[in-house]
Amino acid sequence: MPAERVGVVGATGAVGSRLLSILEERGFPVEEIRPFASERSQGKLVEFQGRSFSCQVLRSGCFNGLSFVFFDASDEISKEWVPEALRSGAWVVDNSAVYRLDDAVPLIVPEVNEADLVASIRVGRRLFAGPNCSTVQLVVALRTIHELAGIRRVVVSTYQSVSGAGTAAMDELREQVGSDAAAAIFPHRIAFNLIPRIGKVQADGFTSEEQKLMRESRKILGIPELKIVATAVRVPTLISHAESVFVEIEKELPLERLRDAWRQVTGLSVLDEPENDVYPMNDNTAGRDGVAVGRLRRDPSVNHGLCFWVVSDNLRKGAALNAVQIAECIRKTAGT
Numbered sequence: 131m132p133a134e135r136v137g138v139v140g141a142t143g144a145v146g147s148r149l150l151s152i153l154e155e156r157g158f159p160v161e162e163i164r165p166f167a168s169e170r171s172q173g174k175l176v177e178f179q180g181r182s183f184s185c186q187v188l189r190s191g192c193f194n195g196l197s198f199v200f201f202d203a204s205d206e207i208s209k210e211w212v213p214e215a216l217r218s219g220a221w222v223v224d225n226s227a228v229y230r231l232d233d234a235v236p237l238i239v240p241e242v243n244e245a246d247l248v249a250s251i252r253v254g255r256r257l258f259a260g261p262n263c264s265t266v267q268l269v270v271a272l273r274t275i276h277e278l279a280g281i282r283r284v285v286v287s288t289y290q291s292v293s294g295a296g297t298a299a300m301d302e303l304r305e306q307v308g309s310d311a312a313a314a315i316f317p318h319r320i321a322f323n324l325i326p327r328i329g330k331v332q333a334d335g336f337t338s339e340e341q342k343l344m345r346e347s348r349k350i351l352g353i354p355e356l357k358i359v360a361t362a363v364r365v366p367t368l369i370s371h372a373e374s375v376f377v378e379i380e381k382e383l384p385l386e387r388l389r390d391a392w393r394q395v396t397g398l399s400v401l402d403e404p405e406n407d408v409y410p411m412n413d414n415t416a417g418r419d420g421v422a423v424g425r426l427r428r429d430p431s432v433n434h435g436l437c438f439w440v441v442s443d444n445l446r447k448g449a450a451l452n453a454v455q456i457a458e459c460i461r462k463t464a465g466t
């Protein structure tokens with residue numbers, strides 16, 4: 131297969147910069163790399179395969195000749211520029227929220243629903259969406275439970291790091307630790323604080339982040355009627371999101387059987403020896419690939435229920451790594 135000519139929109143951002151390094155780490159075959167950023171970064175250099183590349187701004191025709199374009203900028207940029215990338219003939223992997231719930235756009239976590247990607251390629255689709263970071267890790271863990279015991283209901287609370295809001299939010303937390311710097315990105319100071327609102331508050335009282343988690347999980351798992359309720363909380367950590375999850379299931383599922391099944395899932399690790407202080411945390415997931423689960427136990431408050439804790443690097447598996455894996459699946463399926 132020939133090497134690819136790759137565009138990265140948002141190449142200077144928290145996700146885009148990791149996407150460049152993950153392409154390199156995984157040996158994604160790249161013949162040309164074209165990084166895009168805002169006017170603020172025009173001419174700024176980004177490193178790829180030991181060489182420096184100058185960031186360009188988006189303009190008409192800027193995607194010509196590219197075979198893949200990754201979007202890691204913002205909803206507004208994706209809305210405006212994804213159509214142009216598709217017109218240029220590229221495969222497009224979009225990490226914004228714009229197309230995720232569009233019936234014509236597959237929303238993909240390869241470990242969970244690669245089959246949807248394959249089916250979409252067969253009917254000529256060229257645009258693929260990556261989910262919200264908190265959704266990715268949840269569905270990777272839930273898929274096995276659904277296969278083994280059928281999920282009835284999910285209750286999830288998130289503990290989301292500031293990098294979920296981008297590079298500027300990471301800078302804001304760093305600055306506030308040890309100073310009385312005021313809040314700018316977040317509605318309140320985030321240092322030594324928890325903020326129980328991520329995204330806009332909707333008419334039903336949920337936030338947009340909570341709605342994404344609920345709706346995207348239903349789509350990726352292919353369970354449109356899934357009962358799921360979420361509370362999303364911003365916490366003062368830099369990288370990795372954690373989630374406390376309660377799952378009601380159709381029938382009894384021995385805990386060791388689930389741990390064994392989870393161990394078979396590529397990209398999922400079981401860190402579950404709490405008595406030895408082995409469990410997933412920000413410290414042992416940030417900067418690493420995959421999703422980690424632990425603290426698995428039976429929920430005694432329902433007939434058949436489980437509780438567990440799941441953590442993943444939101445910038446890697448939650449965004450950049452997942453996008454690269456989507457591109458790898460496209461290449462494998464379409465034989466590009």
Ligand SMILES: NC(=O)c1ccc[n+]([C@@H]2O[C@H](COP(=O)([O-])OP(=O)(O)OC[C@H]3O[C@@H](n4cnc5c(N)ncnc54)[C@H](OP(=O)(O)O)[C@@H]3O)[C@@H](O)[C@H]2O)c1
Nearest residue numbers: 140142143144145167168171202203204263294296297449
């Ligand atoms: N952070 C996460 O955990 C996460 C997870 C899943 C999905 N996502 C999605 O990934 C995308 C990027 O998020 P992020 O956290 O990486 O944000 P970020 O750190 O704020 O980076 C934003 C990137 O977009 C670029 N950009 C801004 N305006 C632009 C313009 N007019 N033209 C071209 N590029 C422009 C920025 O360039 P400058 O450096 O020049 O400003 C920067 O490279 C968002 O759509 C987000 O929803 C993020």
